[in-house]
Amino acid sequence: MAYSSSGLSAISYANGFTLWHYRTKDLVADVDNDGYFNAASKMLRVGDFMFVNSGIDDTPVHGLVVVLKNDNGVVDVSNATQFGAINTD
Secondary structure, eight states: OOOOGGGEEEEEEETTEEEEEEEOSSOHHHHTSTTTTGGGTTTOOTTOEEEEEEOTTSSOEEEEEEEEEEETTEEEEOOOEEESOOOOO
16 A cells, blocks of 8 residues: 555644544555655655554554654655553453
């Protein structure tokens, strides 16, 4: 799969920072690859945070990534810090 603009939404923005949400069927291992968000390079800035809900149909992972690079249209985000990965009940 590939990045889909319909899955990306701005939650809040202030002082040159945007908090995003991205929902996709793609696996988190694909979403946090260098270049996955290239099509959104005009919107994403280094330091922006993004909540990610990935692998929705198969292996859901929910977490946070940070935009680390956006140079000449090439975007790289951090590896996802997962939320809710452990459920002990």
